[in-house]
Amino acid sequence: MAFHGKIRTFNMFDRLGSFLDFIDFVDYIDSIDSIDNDAYELDNERESESAHLRSTKRTVPRHDISDATNPLQSLTDEQFCSIFRFSKDTVVREIFPLLNFQNPPNERGLPVPPMLQLLTALKFYATCGFQEECCDIVGVSQATVSRVVKRVSQRLAEASSKFIDFPTETDKITFICNDFYDVAHFPDVVGCVGCTHIPVVSPGGASAELYRNTRGYMSINVQVVVGPSMVIQDLSCRWPGSCQNRKVFENSEVRARFKSADYRGSVLLGDNSYPQLPYLFVPVLGDSPTPAQRRYNDAHRTTHAVVESFFTAWKQRFPCLQQKLRCKFTTSVAIIEACAVLHNIGRACNDNVEGIHVQDYEAVPVKNSSQGDRIGIEIREEFIKKHFSV
Incomplete structure (x- = not known):
């Protein structure tokens, strides 16, 4: 049977050249496999040795803050x-x-x-x-x-609400009024109010200039109400330095308490940066006060001096309040409140230490407020006639 056409057959010797070349090629492949196996075993040995060294390596002691x-x-x-x-x-x-x-x-x-x-x-x-x-x-x-x-x-x-609290119990109010009366015979005083400026860095933003006071530096106008033993009864420390004392008081919680008649019969004492109100007594201004008004002013000045004594003691115990607080505004407010809490704790524990004097920023002058409302002035005049006339 005849077969027409050409049949192509695959001959591996066409590629390898000869049978001997083929044998050499097989031996070469086997040698490569052997080298790979040896390299793999060597890698395993090195990894085992490395793991052993890590497990037995002596650790260098780190600095522990608790060991300070x-x-x-x-x-x-x-x-x-x-x-x-x-x-x-x-x-x-x-x-x-x-x-x-x-x-x-x-x-x-x-x-x-x-x-x-x-x-x-x-x-x-x-x-x-x-x-x-x-x-x-x-x-x-x-x-x-x-x-x-x-x-x-x-x-x-x-913790400020636990340690800074205005008195509400009748017995406590009476006790405070008696202590204030022993100072200069000024009756019915439950607290003295005053403000001081705590220097801070500029808070930034569009309202930053509101914190620049009349002396030209940035500050927070801090208002406190203190008792006869210099215990803080009320604290307000979120107002910028450009705010007048009157505005700080008008927006304070203590004013709301007195305005709601919770303390009828008791009064606060303030300086002339505050207005005369039925529950806030300030000194009588004028070139020719009556003898009764002079006695009133003398007793007022002596009794209200507890505020300045407090500010001096507070800033000497915590000198950070005398110098500029270089923190964010919220942190500065927290620091002021923390120092107020710590002050009251120290007074409660009779833990009084001698402070240090640091050169304070220049005091911010206060502007005399208006004489106040008509009812407040009339109440003060009746009060003077009742308690300070001969």
Whole structure:
């Protein structure tokens, strides 16, 4: 049978050239497989050795903030009070529980222990507001000090309602009025009101210039009402430095209390930057006051002096309030509230330490307010006739 056409057959010797070349090629493939196996085994051995070294490697000890020298143990009572403005007992028993900081579940990130956070903030309050001076307590950076001061201040400010409260009980009001009367025989006084300026950095924004006071620097106009023992009864610290004292008082909670007649029969004392109101008595202005008015003014000046005494003691105990607070506005407000809370704790614990005098910013002059409403002036005249006439 004849087959027409050409049949092509595959011959591997056409590619390899010869049978010997084919044998050499097979041997070459086997050698490559052998090299790959040896390399794989070598890699496994190296990985095992590396894992063994990692498991047996001696770890270099890291700096642990909790190992820093504890001021509660390393300092004497005198040294501790000088640096932190409070006794050890007051810090441990009264102030530290207010923070309610939870110990971290692990040492990841080497967190600052809660007690050292509190001491860092206390030293900041007791300095001129320079965070760099607080870094040596725990050996941390200025940025960490900034976060710690903010956190501690916010926690203390949250406790303000517990430690700053205007008296409401009749017995307590009577007790306060009697203490004020012992000062200069001015009756029915339940509190003295006054304002001071706390310097701050510019808060920025479109309303930044509102914080520039008449002396030309940025500030917060802080109003307080204090009792006869310089305990803060009411605090308002959110008004810019350009606001007059009168406006701060008109928008304060304490004014709302008196306006609602909750304290009928009791009065506040203020200087002439406030208006004369039925419940807020200010000095009588004029070139020729009557003898009764002079006696009233003398008793008023002596009794109201507790406000200036408070501001002096407050700023000397916490010098950060005398110098510019270099923080965000919200943090500055929290620091002011925290220092107010700490002041009342110190007074309650009779923990009074000698403060330090720091050159204060120039005092902001106050503008005499109007004489007040007609009813307030009439009530004051009747009050003077009743209590200060011979």
